[in-house]
Amino acid sequence: MSTSQAPAAATSALRQGLNSRQAETARKLMEAGLEELRAVGHEALTVRTVAQRAGVSPATAYTYLASKNHLFAELFAEHITDEEPATYDAGASTTQRVQQAARDLVARIVEEPELAAAVTPALLGADPDVARLRLRIGAEFVGRYDAALRDPARPEVNPDPAVLDTLVLTLSGALLQAGMGIFSYDQMSERLVAAVAVILAGTDRNGSA
């Protein structure tokens, strides 16, 4: 009865309601997780090896990380979120802006190829921790395309939701197909840029390839 293992909520928010000591442990685990991922890939990585690299016992690691998948989702969400928003050339057409957004996003993802490979299966899990992160990641995608779709001259008018949905669907699809190895993450960029051109061909009238 002298312990209370779980920080804050039992299986929740890695970065919420942690005191400084816990925050430090969590940070070490995240960093070790990314290093381990780069070093051995997502297949070989286990929560225990991450714990070891972080200089922490497996039991401790499990109080912060519900699972391997949770770690991957957390790392990916952080990676994709930690980027300054793009600024678009004033003269760019909608198509050009959205294509830029797609390229930026893919570039960011490709920076950590192992993470990209790890996250797609991870996000499909049923863990509540993962579910929360899925929403955050999805929101980030929507936010980026939404921003790119807005006319710089009139940023208050909302983009067509059907177009936005379709763009996000192609992005998810590209992520899935790259995750499956149907095409490389390098080719992903071209595919998405082409898809953007197709999708906006009916809407945007000055800039589709």
Add this chain to the structure above:
Amino acid sequence: MSTSQAPAAATSALRQGLNSRQAETARKLMEAGLEELRAVGHEALTVRTVAQRAGVSPATAYTYLASKNHLFAELFAEHITDEEPATYDAGASTTQRVQQAARDLVARIVEEPELAAAVTPALLGADPDVARLRLRIGAEFVGRYDAALRDPARPEVNPDPAVLDTLVLTLSGALLQAGMGIFSYDQMSERLVAAVAVILAGTDRNGSA
């Protein structure tokens, strides 16, 4: 030295180069797999429970099924492939034909919701068996959209590959998002139909919403 466990290739084609006895065992396993999937869902299903339901030892099951994921991929490929090709109304626009194709595909998928939920994560695995099936499934998707895109009056002219790619990306994306629980498989149909309208808005000139 008295055995040769693996049928044909060590870890390959479930339906190729099997003699009648093996084919019978394989069939029993596939049927039992689908029943088990319906009964307990893909989380609880294990190769061992499928073996038991099929009246076969676990060791035998493992000579046909490399893994749970392999089973799911095999079942899904069979399910999606075993359907008579749609016929389209002669007067239908390209958009209408493609929307019909999307609806048919989703309808087919929704027939076995547990299978749909199981297959998305399964297809992301690295097993060679799964990789083979991924290609077959992908080809089926492409084939259906390709057929729907062709003008019934001039079926020999190939559809724009960029449009075809984009359609397949949205389909994969919808599958992924439904697999993640972002929307239900019921909503999937609407989303895809809307996406088709957006994608073909620039191309097809008589039938987009």
Add this chain to the structure above:
DNA sequence: ATCCTGTCTGGACAAGTGTCCAGTTTCGGT
């Protein structure tokens, strides 16, 4: 009827995953 080839069985096995708990360390407050 017998043999031979190949399929199937039963059970043991190693490896990995997440849980649990009793005990130790750390650190802030008094």
Add this chain to the structure above:
DNA sequence: ACCGAAACTGGACACTTGTCCAGACAGGAT
């Protein structure tokens, strides 16, 4: 300097997954 609460440790645990092998079994050819 001490005390108590909270974080961490080490190790055992139950469970699942896929592999392996020696032997039992069936079915067709001779």
